[in-house]
Amino acid sequence: MDFADDPAEAEFRAGLRAWLRDHLAEHRDGTGYESAAAVERTLRWHRALAAAGYAGLSLPAAYGGRGLPDAYEAILNEELAAAGAPPSPPIGHIAHAVADFAGEELKARVLPGLLDCTEVWCQGFSEPGAGSDLAGLSTTATFDDGRFVVNGQKIWTSGAMWSGWCLLLARTEPDRPRHRGLSMLVVDMRSPGVDRREIVLASGSREFAEVFFDGVTVPAANLIGERGQGWQIAMHMLSYERGPADMGWVGRLGRVLATACDDVRSGRVAADAGLRRRLAEATVEVQVMQWHVARSLANRTTDTTGSAGSVDKLLATRVEQNLYRVVSDLAGPSFVLGAPGPFSDYLWSRAQSIYGGTQQIQRQIVAQRVLGLPLA
Amino acid sequence: MVIELTAEQRAFRESCGKLAAVLAAQWNRGRGPHDIAPPVPDKASWSRVVDTGWLAIGLREENGGAGAGVVDLTVLAEQLGHHTVAAPVLGIILAAEQLQAWGAPSGLLQDIAEGGIRLAPALDANLRGLACAAVGALAWDAAGAEAAVIPASGVAHSLGDPLPFADPTRAVRPLGAPSAGIPAFAPTAPDGDAAARLDAFALSLLTADLLGTMQAALDAAIEHARTRAQFGAPIGSFQAVQQLLADSHVLVEAGRSASYYSAWAVDALPGREALRAARVAKAFVSRSAVEVCESAIQVFGGIGMTWEAPAHIWLRRAHAGRLVLGDEHHHQSFIADDDFSRS
Numbered sequence: 001m002d003f004a005d006d007p008a009e010a011e012f013r014a015g016l017r018a019w020l021r022d023h024l025a026e027h028r029d030g031t032g033y034e035s036a037a038a039v040e041r042t043l044r045w046h047r048a049l050a051a052a053g054y055a056g057l058s059l060p061a062a063y064g065g066r067g068l069p070d071a072y073e074a075i076l077n078e079e080l081a082a083a084g085a086p087p088s089p090p091i092g093h094i095a096h097a098v099a100d101f102a103g104e105e106l107k108a109r110v111l112p113g114l115l116d117c118t119e120v121w122c123q124g125f126s127e128p129g130a131g132s133d134l135a136g137l138s139t140t141a142t143f144d145d146g147r148f149v150v151n152g153q154k155i156w157t158s159g160a161m162w163s164g165w166c167l168l169l170a171r172t173e174p175d176r177p178r179h180r181g182l183s184m185l186v187v188d189m190r191s192p193g194v195d196r197r198e199i200v201l202a203s204g205s206r207e208f209a210e211v212f213f214d215g216v217t218v219p220a221a222n223l224i225g226e227r228g229q230g231w232q233i234a235m236h237m238l239s240y241e242r243g244p245a246d247m248g249w250v251g252r253l254g255r256v257l258a259t260a261c262d263d264v265r266s267g268r269v270a271a272d273a274g275l276r277r278r279l280a281e282a283t284v285e286v287q288v289m290q291w292h293v294a295r296s297l298a299n300r301t302t303d304t305t306g307s308a309g310s311v312d313k314l315l316a317t318r319v320e321q322n323l324y325r326v327v328s329d330l331a332g333p334s335f336v337l338g339a340p341g342p343f344s345d346y347l348w349s350r351a352q353s354i355y356g357g358t359q360q361i362q363r364q365i366v367a368q369r370v371l372g373l374p375l376a
Numbered sequence: 377m378v379i380e381l382t383a384e385q386r387a388f389r390e391s392c393g394k395l396a397a398v399l400a401a402q403w404n405r406g407r408g409p410h411d412i413a414p415p416v417p418d419k420a421s422w423s424r425v426v427d428t429g430w431l432a433i434g435l436r437e438e439n440g441g442a443g444a445g446v447v448d449l450t451v452l453a454e455q456l457g458h459h460t461v462a463a464p465v466l467g468i469i470l471a472a473e474q475l476q477a478w479g480a481p482s483g484l485l486q487d488i489a490e491g492g493i494r495l496a497p498a499l500d501a502n503l504r505g506l507a508c509a510a511v512g513a514l515a516w517d518a519a520g521a522e523a524a525v526i527p528a529s530g531v532a533h534s535l536g537d538p539l540p541f542a543d544p545t546r547a548v549r550p551l552g553a554p555s556a557g558i559p560a561f562a563p564t565a566p567d568g569d570a571a572a573r574l575d576a577f578a579l580s581l582l583t584a585d586l587l588g589t590m591q592a593a594l595d596a597a598i599e600h601a602r603t604r605a606q607f608g609a610p611i612g613s614f615q616a617v618q619q620l621l622a623d624s625h626v627l628v629e630a631g632r633s634a635s636y637y638s639a640w641a642v643d644a645l646p647g648r649e650a651l652r653a654a655r656v657a658k659a660f661v662s663r664s665a666v667e668v669c670e671s672a673i674q675v676f677g678g679i680g681m682t683w684e685a686p687a688h689i690w691l692r693r694a695h696a697g698r699l700v701l702g703d704e705h706h707h708q709s710f711i712a713d714d715d716f717s718r719s
């Protein structure tokens with residue numbers, strides 16, 4: 001048992017700290033998705049991190065990653081939080097789907113752009129008729145004359161408005177049982193027939209879209225893995241999306257907590273005994289989540305259930321939603337009166353139990369796949 | 377970063393689990409509070425405990441111990457909690473560690489390690505901390521103990537009859553007059569770092585004991601959910617039951633991460649940091665253990681409310697372990713002072 005850094009980890013941490021000390025000021029305006037300007041700032045931050053070698057840490061070096069053990073993702077998250085820096089780019093899940101299943105040619109073609117954050121990707125899974133019941137999706141990719149032709153509609157696609165690429169889950173084998181008839185394609189969002197329409201989030205954040213595919217041509221070489229393997233790849237990807245470090249959540253929550261504690265300590269925000277108690281409880285939970293994430297990352301390679309991501313996601317959801325309740329109450333009337341920031345942040349915390357598979361679906365995954373409870 | 381038990385620690389866990397199960401099997405909770413057995417093991421089982429070296433593993437070698445790390449000790453504590461062992465093992469380990477930190481003579485520590493003297497730790501009357509004075513102090517996990525030592529005075533005190541206590545697996549007894557049998561010693565107070573480490577040590581062991589209890593409650597609830605059928609189907613196939621158990625599993629796994637960190641920190645970090653980690657872990661696991669044990673009773677249904685089923689024993693142990701050495705509110709108030717009180 002050793003939660004401390006080994007020499008290589010310590011060296012990495014020191015280098016990262018030094019880099020943050022020198023470069024964080026250039027990103028003082030923070031990141032976000034509420035406007036085109038905010039998105040620009042976010043991308044600039046992602047690219048700066050990537051250029052310095054701090055994106056795609058656990059991905060193969062041959063394709064622009066660092067080839068480091070998963071535990072380094074925990075170090076990155078901890079240090080970003082400690083420095084009050086914006087979260088790391090949320091690309092780990094997509095990058096792992098490509099890196100772990102695509103052929104050499106495809107990996108060499110698309111991974112470097114994804115990992116250096118010059119190319120932005122989105123994830124086209126959900127459809128109007130297929131949310132929790134993802135395997136019921138109906139977008140088709142028909143193989144014809146050496147290429148796929150895609151028709152259908154995706155929805156709730158984060159980042160679609162400014163993405164160059166889409167990791168698309170579509171039905172290629174309509175005659176096979178539904179889970180086996182899906183394939184994973186890399187789709188160029190600039191192709192003719194792709195039409196995106198913005199959807200504004202309840203918080204006002206503009207990071208969502210619905211995407212229509214009308215006879216979009218996708219080269220056969222853009223198939224990840226094999227035809228019919230799409231479900232397996234999607235589940236693999238989701239297990240990364242649910243692991244809080246790959247998505248930068250741990251860092252973000254650490255930062256929110258530190259700001260709240262600062263505000264109370266300095267007296268900027270008045271906290272009565274009840275609020276102090278709840279803030280201390282949130283502090284305990286965030287700390288435990290950080291230890292837990294470090295433990296699950298340190299053991300990720302040896303973990304065989306593949307469902308640990310769901311445990312982490314449920315924990316992170318509980319911790320995040322409690323934290324935001326406290327932070328919202330600390331804000332007092334300015335939670336609802338004046339600039340909308342606190343309310344928007346709170347609203348965003350409510351999405352945690354919906355995206356990447358809802359809280360109810362995560363619990364069922366844990367109950368059935370981890371605890372071995374019988375299916376209904 | 378290596379965040380798992382070593383192969384030897386896993387083997388140790390297994391051997392601890394076996395003896396813990398034996399001890400658990402020989403304790404009889406009877407048909408109700410009226411005929412419950414006291415939490416004192418019979419002679420034969422107790423000599424197995426002594427021979428296995430459980431009482432001595434944490435002490436330094438010059439004091440008759442094996443110098444094991446705190447992670448090893450929490451492996452043992454978790455098994456004691458898992459089997460709700462009603463033998464005062466943790467109490468003796470805590471008392472011995474405390475005496476060692478206060479410079480008790482090696483002969484006394486060796487006697488404890490060899491099972492010659494049974495001591496219990498003394499807690500304040502509110503159960504929240506290790507006692508500094510005998511007045512009002514209560515010995516915890518004190519079944520069969522001859523005395524409790526107040527390390528600050530070096531004086532051993534005799535113990536009165538057990539007080540009513542919600543957790544029947546551990547006896548709480550009031551301290552009485554100085555005990556004639558155990559000579560007083562001249563204590564040397566541990567310095568600040570060592571004192572913080574001692575508190576972190578005690579909290580980490582209790583946290584691991586709670587973790588074991590909540591894991592046992594969850595395991596049993598899962599087993600029950602697989603086998604008990606209603607509406608022609610195992611109750612574990614119903615979503616409402618699945619969701620309750622999944623949430624419990626999340627708490628157990630997070631609690632395990634916290635327990636590991638807290639145990640590791642006692643040996644690896646400065647006392648102050650170790651104590652903070654131990655407070656965080658104890659706060660989290662105290663709250664979670666109660667929640668998981670309550671959910672387990674819910675999954676058991678009616679039988680969970682009976683004396684006959686073990687579910688209430690887990691809940692009792694969880695509540696008692698939560699309050700002993702401070703519940704979540706107690707530790708969170710220290711964390712609040714550290715993190716966001718105006719200086």
Ligand SMILES: Cc1cc2nc3c(=O)[nH]c(=O)nc-3n(C[C@H](O)[C@H](O)[C@H](O)COP(=O)(O)OP(=O)(O)OC[C@H]3O[C@@H](n4cnc5c(N)ncnc54)[C@H](O)[C@@H]3O)c2cc1C
Pocket residue numbers: 122123124125126127130131132133155156157158159351354355356357358359360361615
């Ligand atoms: C902020 C955000 C970002 C997102 N980004 C993306 C993205 O980039 N790409 C993408 O593909 N998708 C994305 N999504 C979509 C997300 O994955 C879906 O919203 C989610 O899977 C739920 O599907 P749904 O919205 O259709 O809800 P539904 O599936 O209709 O669920 C509605 C409610 O019913 C419950 N429910 C459904 N089935 C069951 C069941 N079997 N048992 C118990 N309860 C059930 C759910 O838990 C939920 O409470 C995003 C969503 C959000 C909120």
